[in-house]
Amino acid sequence: MNLPPAVLDLRVTPVDSRPVRIWLPLFLLWPFVLVLAILTLVLTILADVVLAVLGQPYHRYTILVAHSLAALSETRGMVIRVNDKKAAVDMTVQ
């Protein structure tokens, strides 16, 4: 498992106007995401225990949330480039 994405670099280059670059430091959000993830995992563990005690067949919400966070971390290195006649959009997750 990788670290979560640290930077989102978005460049929009219109043909007839100035280019725009947005550099989002996602690493500043890591502490908030960590707290949110811990709270969510505590809630899902409780929910899973209750569902298991009630005999529900599906009680895997904790694993689902953990895998969702892992998938979010794997977005590092993703690049999306779209060019048309009006503009070019370039998004990089680092």
Next chain:
Amino acid sequence: MGEDRSRILNMLAEGKISAEEAERLLDALDSRGAAAGAPAEPAIKGDPAPLLEALPKFLYVKVESANGDNVDVKIPIALVRSGLKLTSLIPPQAMDQINSSMSEHGMSIDFSNLKPEDIDELVQALREMEISVDSTNGDKVRVYCA
């Protein structure tokens, strides 16, 4: 024997042979060694990092339309694997909705049939996949791993 093995691994690292071919050659080498009564050796000696580096890490989707619009997407294969694993964990009620919504849009794929143990095999097959479409109106689509 050891030289043969390292030669095969070097060829794989240099990209001269595919992972599948390397596996076949190593199996053949192992069976030859077993037949000769040689002691079993580990499949990979030393640092496996060069081998892992040689494996494709990204899935590329490139679309070039005849009127000049281009789309270029680079997706980490680890993300594809994580996404596939997620599909096997989605609650059944949500999965039913996803399946019905996809079939309404012409994609009759039942993700509930996707088992976690099949995912690694699927991702391995994906690494060797290449799709190339050239339409008559000049649009080109390429999907490959590198």
